Amino acid sequence: MEELVDVLDSQTGQKTGEIITKKEAHLKGIWHSSIHIWLISNDYKKILLQKRCASKNLFPNMWDISVGGHISSGEEPLVAAQRELNEELGLNPQNYDFKYQKTIQEKFIDGPIKSNEFVYIYQINSDVNLSEITLQKEEVAEVKWFTKEELQSLDKNQKVIPHIEEFNIIYRLLK
Numbered sequence: 203m204e205e206l207v208d209v210l211d212s213q214t215g216q217k218t219g220e221i222i223t224k225k226e227a228h229l230k231g232i233w234h235s236s237i238h239i240w241l242i243s244n245d246y247k248k249i250l251l252q253k254r255c256a257s258k259n260l261f262p263n264m265w266d267i268s269v270g271g272h273i274s275s276g277e278e279p280l281v282a283a284q285r286e287l288n289e290e291l292g293l294n295p296q297n298y299d300f301k302y303q304k305t306i307q308e309k310f311i312d313g314p315i316k317s318n319e320f321v322y323i324y325q326i327n328s329d330v331n332l333s334e335i336t337l338q339k340e341e342v343a344e345v346k347w348f349t350k351e352e353l354q355s356l357d358k359n360q361k362v363i364p365h366i367e368e369f370n371i372i373y374r375l376l377k
Contacts, residue, residue: 204223204224204225205223205224205272205274206221206222206223206224206274206275207221207222207223207224207227207234207235207272207273207274207275208220208221208234208235208273208275208276209221209222209227209232209233209234210233210234210235210320211233212233212318215233215235215305215307215320221275222234224272227317227318228259228260228315228316228317229314229315229316230316231316231317231318232318233318233319233320234272234273234318234319234320235272235273235279235319235320235321235322236270236271236272236273236282236319236320236321236322237269237270237271237272237273237279237282237283237286237321237322237323237324238267238268238269238270238321238322238323238324238365238368239267239268239269239270239283239286239287239300239323239324239325239326240267240268240303240323240324240325240326240368240372240375241268241269241326241328241330242325242326242327242372242375242376243327243328243329243347244327244328244329245377246327246375246376246377247349247350247376247377248347248348248349248376249268249347249348249353249372249376250268250330250345250346250347250348251265251266251267251268251345251346251347251348251353251356251362252265252266252267252268252269252290252291252342252343252344252345253265253266253342253343253344253345253346254266254341254342254343254363255339255340255341255342255343256343257340258341259312259313259315260310260312260315260317261310261312261363263343264361264362264363265356265361265362265363266362266363267363267365267368268291268326268345269283269286269287269290269291270286270290271285271286271289271290273322279322280300280302280322280324282322283295283300283322283324284300287326289338289341290337290338290341290342291330291335291336291337291338291342291345292335292336292337292338293330293334293335298326298328299326299327300324300325300326301324301325301326301327302322302323302324303323303324303325303371304323304371305320305321305322305323306320306321306323306367306368307319307320307321308320308321308365308367310363321368323368325375332345332346332347349376350372350373350376350377353369353372353373353376354373357369
């Protein structure tokens with residue numbers, strides 16, 4: 203079944219009461235919501251990034267934030283973050299402290315997709331061993347820890363999705 207999302211007011215981010223498919227939201231550029239999780243090492247020297255699968259409609263084969271996903275219609279942002287951590291990386295959300303960072307507006311156009319999202323951002327500090335991770339094969343091709351300098355290089359060489367506002371915060375956080 204097609205994933206359903208709540209339509210949001212483009213100015214306030216409040217739900218309008220309308221529910222549409224994620225596909226329709228992306229085709230028409232309708233505002234909806236998503237979550238991002240930054241998995242940062244305890245010493246603040248590295249961030250875990252995921253490489254998106256080749257079959258993804260938006261930014262295939264690109265490095266991306268640790269975890270990302272849409273908030274389903276009627277779902278709370280933290281619940282969506284916990285669900286996505288488990289789905290994409292196979293990690294038990296009960297084992298982690300989700301620190302809410304902020305909500306930003308993010309716009310992307312990639313081919314026919316116009317993604318307009320209010321993104322709820324959470325930070326988790328943990329030294330997760332890559333061997334503990336079970337990738338969701340339909341979504342994630344691989345994960346890897348990156349230093350600040352390595353992330354900046356990916357960004358400069360356009361090998362990571364340009365989450366400009368988020369990266370500015372992450373660059374200040376990482377040592």
